[in-house]
Amino acid sequence: MKNGVYAFKGFEFEAVRGRGITIKNYTGEAERLVIPEKINGVLVTAIGKRAFFKREHLTGIEIPSTITVIGDWAFAECRGLTGAAIPTSVTVIGEAAFAWCGSLSRVAIPYSVAAIGKWAFAWCAKLISVVIPTSITVIEEGAFSACGSLARVAIPASVTAIGSRAFAGCMNITSLDIPVSVAAIGEKAFWGCWNLTSVHLSRKTEVGHEAFPRGVRRTYND
Secondary structure (H helix, E strand, O other), X not given: OOOEEEEEOOEEEEEEOOOEEEEEEEOOOOOEEEOOOEEOOEEEEEEOOOOOOOOOOOOEEEOOOOOOEEOOOOOOOOOOOOEEEOOOOOOEEOOOOOOOOOOOOEEEOOOOOOEEOOOOOOOOOOOOEEEOOOOOOXXXXXXXXXXXXXXXXXXXXXXXXEOXXXXXXXXXXXXXXXXXXXXXXXXXXXOOOOOOXXXXXXXXXXXXXXOOOOOOEEEEOO
């Protein structure tokens, strides 16, 4: 296949020799969508920026194990999307990739993912729990902000920094165990987590302005 932009069964995509295919847009009406591994014999390797932006009819998406990058805003505002199975081939989840997916209740982030972009899962109001893999070293700004149903967060010892507003407005979190590996917590990282009563962290961790709501009890693990 020559370099260029093509269309196939509702997918608009770009082919680049040696890099595979990037899905750029979807114009179909499927509610449960399977992204193909190959198109015309060429591997589909990336989901591009805003490829499925605001496709509110989507309720489920199957991402093939050929995909390595989920681009910025790729599934943002897919308000009907209830789940997303991210394969272990994916290394990057872009900025706001799943933001405002108001029906998303479950997501498994595999250990292959080395970077989760800013605001990646922000405003996912029904997201209940998230396990952050040990491949992640930084939880970026706003990554899980305003996930009002999020009650449990497991932060691994690989994490060295938690960005500003990373979990702001996650009102169902009641306690936090932050590992000693975390050197810095950004401003307002957990602000608006009004049910948060206790935080266990290192005395050496640099805590930003209003990182936690007022009155939260702190205990130390060193």
